[in-house]
Amino acid sequence: YPGYPASARFDDVDDYHGYTRIVRTSRGFEGDTIRVSVAYVPIENPGAGPIGYRSMCKKMTVTVTGRYLPGSVTLSYGFTY
Numbered sequence: 111y112p113g114y115p116a117s118a119r120f121d122d123v124d125d126y127h128g129y130t131r132i133v134r135t136s137r138g139f140e141g142d143t144i145r146v147s148v149a150y151v152p153i154e155n156p157g158a159g160p161i162g163y164r165s166m167c168k169k170m171t172v173t174v175t176g177r178y179l180p181g182s183v184t185l186s187y188g189f190t191y
Contacts, residue, residue, distance in 0.1 A: 123189050142176035156188030
């Protein structure tokens with residue numbers, strides 16, 4: 111969003127590749143971790159694994175782990191352009 115300091119660093123999907131954040135709140139959720147990876151995937155099959163060349167589709171995968179979760183939670187989304 112314009113006006114936020116992060117908007118200068120994260121202006122494209124690729125900029126989030128390798129992003130990691132430990133969540134710190136006053137409610138005791140310290141230690142929850144968010145990890146992001148971004149990779150090129152085939153446009154005809156975004157659910158496939160990463161490919162070694164540029165395509166018109168990128169897949170962002172966000173993984174959240176925490177001590178109160180039974181396991182990690184992973185969300186993926188394909189961006190086409």
